[in-house]
Amino acid sequence: MNESLAVEVANLTKYYGELLAVDHITFSVREGEIFGLLGPNGAGKTTTVRILAGVIKADGGSAHIMRHPARSLQAKQMTGVVPELTNAYPDLSARNNLMFMTELYGISASRGKKRADQLLKELDLYERKDQLVRTFSRGMKQRLILCMALVNDPQVLFLDEPTSGLDVRSTRLIRDMLREFNKNGRTVFLTTHDMEEANQLCDRVAIMNHGKIAVIDTPMKLRSAVSGLHSVEVSFDKHIGTEALSGLAGVNAVRKEGDRLRLYASEPSVVVASVVDYARSTGLRIIALNILTPSLEEAFVELTEKGEIHGN
Numbered sequence: 228m229n230e231s232l233a234v235e236v237a238n239l240t241k242y243y244g245e246l247l248a249v250d251h252i253t254f255s256v257r258e259g260e261i262f263g264l265l266g267p268n269g270a271g272k273t274t275t276v277r278i279l280a281g282v283i284k285a286d287g288g289s290a291h292i293m294r295h296p297a298r299s300l301q302a303k304q305m306t307g308v309v310p311e312l313t314n315a316y317p318d319l320s321a322r323n324n325l326m327f328m329t330e331l332y333g334i335s336a337s338r339g340k341k342r343a344d345q346l347l348k349e350l351d352l353y354e355r356k357d358q359l360v361r362t363f364s365r366g367m368k369q370r371l372i373l374c375m376a377l378v379n380d381p382q383v384l385f386l387d388e389p390t391s392g393l394d395v396r397s398t399r400l401i402r403d404m405l406r407e408f409n410k411n412g413r414t415v416f417l418t419t420h421d422m423e424e425a426n427q428l429c430d431r432v433a434i435m436n437h438g439k440i441a442v443i444d445t446p447m448k449l450r451s452a453v454s455g456l457h458s459v460e461v462s463f464d465k466h467i468g469t470e471a472l473s474g475l476a477g478v479n480a481v482r483k484e485g486d487r488l489r490l491y492a493s494e495p496s497v498v499v500a501s502v503v504d505y506a507r508s509t510g511l512r513i514i515a516l517n518i519l520t521p522s523l524e525e526a527f528v529e530l531t532e533k534g535e536i537h538g539n
């Protein structure tokens with residue numbers, strides 16, 4: 228077994244009845260890495276995380292966390308988990324939820340309180356620490372769950388869609404906390420639908436689909452494989468045909484989408500400049516102008532069609 232691996236998975240398999248949810252996957256995560264598992268709904272991400280966190284049992288293969296079997300007590304003591312659905316008690320206050328966790332881990336009351344207050348401050352919940360969790364917004368609950376996952380100072384943190392559906396502020400607090408946690412050489416394993424989240428946070432990303440890991444690479448390499456899919460979306464105050472814009476500098480292709488035009492480009496900033504020049508010279512007014520990065524779905528489709536992702 229490799230000394231520097233935080234997560235080591237070999238041939239891992241999980242069935243739900245007839246359905247093969249995790250299909251003989253093999254990969255590893257180095258200590259100190261931020262690793263992302265990306266994939267569409269139903270890909271098997273949550274199932275994989277739940278096996279790694281020791282919540283459910285695999286049907287085949289092996290999963291080790293810091294060299295201990297995933298379901299062992301040693302592994303669980305070194306692990307923090309932020310599950311897909313909230314696991315805080317709604318009728319306890321934020322601080323009492325944390326104190327409950329510290330008791331579970333056998334941390335003394337005085338140390339527990341210190342740790343709880345520190346985490347509540349870092350995730351900007353301290354002011355609300357005495358309120359019942361049932362009065363919390365979704366973003367506040369999710370931040371509390373992260374505090375709860377961190378009380379035992381884990382070596383490896385598993386998070387299932389940690390920022391899905393949250394606003395900018397909650398998302399930023401969570402991402403900053405993950406970076407901070409990672410600075411101390413700790414390992415982060417997260418799932419996400421969001422290519423941009425993976426891009427901002429992860430050292431490496433695995434794309435999962437239909438229970439299989441299709442590709443593992445750095446976000447940079449995955450994105451460069453689909454850079455032609457960057458696009459600029461524009462709408463003008465008057466109707467403009469696609470042909471008028473297809474000759475602008477930097478534009479690879481133009482598609483009409485509702486009342487907008489989408490210009491595909493390798494360098495979106497070049498296209499933005501040419502669209503602005505075009506509007507100025509023709510007296511058109513720009514109603515909206517957005518740069519769109521490839522979605523996971525687009526990246527996935529593109530990589531599959533190029534044959535860079537092999538489903539089996």
Ligand SMILES: Nc1ncnc2c1ncn2[C@@H]1O[C@H](COP(=O)(O)OP(=O)(O)OP(=O)(O)O)[C@@H](O)[C@H]1O
Pocket residue numbers: 243246248266267268269270271272273274275
């Ligand atoms: N408890 C369960 N019983 C039966 N089937 C399940 C169960 N949990 C998940 N599945 C099925 O296993 C497959 C993988 O589900 P999983 O929740 O792991 O996907 P996911 O990648 O996390 O999806 P999402 O992005 O929607 O969260 C899906 O087809 C799902 O319907």
Ligand SMILES: [Mg+2]
Pocket residue numbers: 272273274311387
């Ligand atoms: Mg899921």
